[in-house]
């Protein structure tokens with residue numbers, strides 16, 4: 001497994017749990033040292049147990065030495081990052097191609113080189129070209145096996161996936177991957193075999209569709225606010241329709257994270273390059289960017305038009321709960337704007353504060369817990385819906401805070417309970433009273 005980030009580490013540990021012998025190759029010395037010391041470089045529930053158990057069982061190893069890791073390997077997964085390339089929105093494939101080149105030079109026996117990273121259509125073939133050029137003698141196949149796990153429930157998603165997509169063109173590649181995923185046949189998880197381009201595109205299409213669903217309900221939320229409707233009920237009313245489904249219909253501050261922003265942008269560029277512009281996806285990107293940028297305005301309006309000299313408590317910084325991932329989190333533009341407008345910010349996040357610190361204004365004060373953040377605050381803004389914030393009693397918040405403004409960007413609180421406790425409560429897409 002080349003790359004020991006979210007996807008490489010989780011996939012590697014889960015393949016080991018399935019019974020395979022896995023070596024994770026990680027280039028970052030800090031990450032590697034942590035992994036070797038049994039410390040998880042990322043926060044993901046249950047990951048330390050599954051990693052620890054498989055290391056002890058001798059099925060999971062960590063190294064930075066490629067040749068040893070590749071010895072006897074039947075499958076080599078590339079699970080390195082594919083961030084947005086600076087300037088143009090395309091996926092940056094430099095890590096993928098560098099890994100392919102290194103793998104080509106170090107491989108000795110026949111192997112299947114599998115792309116697990118999310119990569120644009122055509123990347124599998126470019127990897128095959130790179131490998132062929134570097135090692136004309138090598139017996140290899142390429143395959144695409146995009147990963148659909150969600151941060152925060154990555155292990156369950158990997159062990160009990162809705163489906164596995166495998167793009168491969170040779171029977172040997174299909175056979176190796178079928179064997180790796182055999183435990184999933186027992187639980188009847190669907191395995192969809194496709195061509196390589198189809199598998200590559202399937203991953204982008206899945207993420208773009210989910211991003212579109214989130215963006216759709218966010219726009220409906222804006223309309224709800226204008227007409228006095230409640231987006232929570234609209235979402236339930238449409239989501240119970242089996243053709244629509246209830247998931248990803250939660251109005252909020254706009255999507256962030258390590259995948260949706262970069263994958264929608266990359267799909268938009270791929271579609272433009274191939275002369276089939278994805279107009280819906282282009283609109284999703286624009287609407288979401290505007291939404292994230294505009295969220296602070298909502299907070300400022302709730303504070304009476306200015307936050308200058310006011311203390312604002314912020315609950316939740318990560319892009320979603322149960323992760324410490326801050327990539328493209330909506331909290332980033334919100335906190336910068338509030339700080340620029342003169343707010344004093346007291347923030348708390350259960351897992352993300354270390355990752356958040358370098359990305360947020362230096363003036364932000366990091367607190368012990370939610371009530372500590374709320375202490376003396378004029379307004380409270382909930383940005384990420386960690387479970388522990390749901391349970392906060394309005395009365396306790398009221399006695400900790402100086403002011404009474406609550407801006408709940410995830411609709412976790414009961415508006416009437418908050419108003420009964422004396423709060424000036426602002427949800428997303430919910431009637432003002």
Ligand SMILES: NC(=O)c1ccc[n+]([C@@H]2O[C@H](COP(=O)([O-])OP(=O)(O)OC[C@H]3O[C@@H](n4cnc5c(N)ncnc54)[C@H](O)[C@@H]3O)[C@@H](O)[C@H]2O)c1
Nearest residue numbers: 003004005006007025026027028080081082099117118147
């Ligand atoms: N994070 C997710 O939830 C998720 C879900 C599905 C798919 N993906 C996709 O999976 C890919 C990886 O994402 P991630 O979040 O795990 O990224 P990440 O940045 O957390 O991890 C990538 C790791 O690869 C290492 N690396 C880079 N080049 C290397 C090399 N040549 N040799 C060894 N190690 C190397 C880096 O040091 C880093 O630790 C991306 O394409 C992403 O789009 C991510």
